[in-house]
Every structure is written in C-alpha cells, then in structure tokens.
Amino acid sequence: MDLRAALIRSTLDGTARVAPRLAGRMAGALFARPVARASQRPEEEPVMRRATRTELVLDGRRAVVHQWGDGVRPVLLMHGWQFRASRWSPLVTALTERGYSPVAFDAPGHGESPGRSTTIVEYRAIARRLHREHGRFAAVVGHSVGGLAAYYAVRGGVEADRLVAISAPSGMDTIAEGFRLGLGVGPWLRPALRRRVEEMFPDEPGLWDGFNATHRPEQLALPMLIVHDEEDDMIPAGESRRVAAVYGDRADLLITRGLGHRRVLADPRVVEAVLDFAAATDPVA
Incomplete structure (x- = not known):
C-alpha cells in the first residue's frame, strides 16, 4: 500500500466531512x-541542443521557451501534464525540415522551468x-492536457x-474524475474542485465550462x-470522438492503435499526418 496516497485520501475525505471548502x-x-x-531522454538531446533557449516571465512565474528555425511559419507546441517540450523532438525535426519554425515551452513545474504547479490558464x-x-x-499543436489548453x-x-x-x-x-479516481476519494471532490478552480480566477466567470474543448x-x-x-490508458479515445462529432466537417479524426498515450507523439x-495537415491550405467549407 502507498502510505502517502492513503494518508492524502483519508485526510481529504475526513476534511470534506467537516470543512468542505x-x-x-x-x-x-x-x-x-x-x-x-x-527527464529529458538521450535521443531528445541533439534536437534540444539546436534550440534557441529563452525565458519569459508572467506575473513573477518563469517558463523556459525553446525555438527552432528562422521564425518563418511558426508552430506552437504545447506539452501535456508531467511531460516536457523535449517530447516534441520527432515532430520538431520534421517541422524544421519542412521549413516551419517550431516554438515549444516548458510550463512551470515541468521540464526546465522552475516552480511546482501550473494551470491551463497559465x-x-x-x-x-x-x-x-x-x-x-x-498551427497550434497540443498533447493531452496541452491539447485541451490549445483549444482554450x-x-x-x-x-x-x-x-x-x-x-x-x-x-x-x-480530468477531475481521473484525478478523483487516482486519489480514491469520494464524489464530493468533483464539485469542490470546480468551485475551487473558479474561486482562483474570479475575473473569468464560467471558467470551468470554458475549459471544455x-x-x-x-x-x-479553423480546421x-x-x-x-484506441489503447490510450490515460484518456479514452471516446473523448476525441466526442469532440470531433461536435465540430463536424471542421475536424479530421485520426484513430491509431497500439501507441497508447505517450508513444503516439513519436x-x-x-x-x-500532422505535417500533411499543417501544410494543407484548403479553406473550410
């Protein structure tokens, strides 16, 4: 048994009974x-070494930015939760060979960026x-939570x-339900977490619903x-099918098999498919 996880679970459930907020x-x-x-993988090191590395500061929070190419046709890459910019190395290589200029960042608490937390708002x-x-x-390209952030x-x-x-x-x-199940706490967490997130950003009413793709x-x-x-063990493929159905002809849906949540990037x-899509110029009907 993971004693730390058990302690977090019992603390949260116990606190929720007497002090839900x-x-x-x-x-x-x-x-x-x-x-x-x-951590950065050895095979990613040559690609990352070719990047121009800068740092931006927003409200005192720092994020490391990596850029390739000559600035023409920039493509923004947004990594997933507990991932990092270097995971885009295969796509970065392909994009630069086609004359694009990829731009990727390590969100606070990820990769080379300092900090211990971040949000989709960040x-x-x-x-x-x-x-x-x-x-x-x-193009803007996002993976996992970075994909949800791309819509946003x-x-x-x-x-x-x-x-x-x-x-x-x-x-x-x-995301909240996966988080709840991972902690093993009760259903109280979903509305409590929504309330807390919306309290954190009072200037953005309806924020929780606004996060939806x-x-x-x-x-x-845009296209x-x-x-x-199909075998993603973290986020069911049905999530993407649901989104694609809403956007209809504006969205092309590619379902793969045998790659899971991580290997799909490489x-x-x-x-x-991403290169061909980025290069297509047909207008939306």
Missing part, C-alpha cells in the same frame, strides 16, 4: 501540482505572450491557421486534426 482548497493545490517532473497566458512575439501561428488558447485570442489535438480530454470534468464551438472556425490512440505515421 478547506478540502476543496487542499484538493485544488494537489490538482495544480505535477506529481513528477519528466498555459494560455504563455501562448498569448508567444503569439505576440511570433505572430499568427501556422485559440478560443482565447491566440491566432492560428490550424489546430491539432493529440490524446486530449474533452474537458475538465474528465466543445465550449462555444462557433468560436473555433482541426484530432488524434487519439510515431512516424502521426508525425506525417
């Missing part, structure tokens, strides 16, 4: 904090800053010609490529 604040702090920081703030620096993106960022003012979401959840309810679909008129593996077929 306090339990919500405690759960919110855990929710925003990655359990582990992924992902969007970083994306907005990079949009101001690089201009309109040829493009709807929130980050301009792009195309959007790619890989292994992404459809919304925060899915399918929120206000009329606001996302989308939605990729998911699969040559997926990389080629």
